[in-house]
Amino acid sequence: MRGRGGPTSGEVFARVARRYDAVNRILSLGRDGAWRRAAIAHLPPGRVLDLGAGTGAANREFGTRRVVALDPSAPMLDLNPQRRRVTGYGERLPFADGSFDAVFSAYVFRNVESVPETLAEIHRVLRRGGAAAVVDLSRPASAWKRALHRVGTALVLPLVGLLARSPREYWYLHRSLDRLPPPERLFGEGPLALERLWRMGPFGFVYGVVLRKQR
Ligand SMILES: C[S@@+](CC[C@H](N)C(=O)[O-])C[C@H]1O[C@@H](n2cnc3c(N)ncnc32)[C@H](O)[C@@H]1O
Secondary structure, three states: OEOOOOOEHHHHHHHHHHHHHHHHHHHOOOOHHHHHHHHHOOOOOOEEEEEOOOOOOOHHHOOOOEEEEEEOOHHHHOOOOOOOEEEOEOOEOOOOOOOEEEEEEEOOHHHOOOHHHHHHHHHHHEEEEEEEEEEEEOOOOOHHHHHHHHHHHHHHHHHHHHHOOOHHHHHHHHHHOOOOOOHHHHOOOOOOEEEEEEEEOHHHOEEEEEEEOOO
């Protein structure tokens, strides 16, 4: 994805790969792991696809599930200690139909080129009755909190970007928060049934959803 005159998401993650986990932890005040954990708790056991796995920050939350880590960014994936790693995009998953019990995706959906194509692919690779859990950042649900949050990220993220020596990348993060419709709309009409939706974090700017492929 490219903002007007801005970097693509591929360029962003190639540049921030080494600092990604530390900065993510600081920006979420140490809560990013708990937000992933809350979503993974809803997934069945078995074979799970970590879509946009990045450096493997979710690995320790998967328990005994057999994980396949997929990401288009080689610099991010190179830092992921997972044994099964695949370079690829959510919109064109290089896996057979029905080959996963579960799909997990954290902090990825704002970055994909096409949410409908990614959801169609998740639906295709899930077995019947399988589940997907998605966690991502958005804006708070209420109008005044949304406005306040927008001002907050416009001020805080450029400062973090300066400290992390990646100002353009953190401005990209601020812009990406307004890229998609709210999760109620985003997941309400796709090929997968929306089973649960909850909000987390300050002002509820983090959401989790559980989606089910019908039997
Ligand atoms: C913010 S990082 C999240 C990484 C990891 N899921 C986590 O929880 O820390 C977003 C990841 O999405 C990946 N990504 C970007 N576009 C993608 C796409 N179209 N399909 C799959 N992954 C994508 C990026 O390369 C990056 O590693």
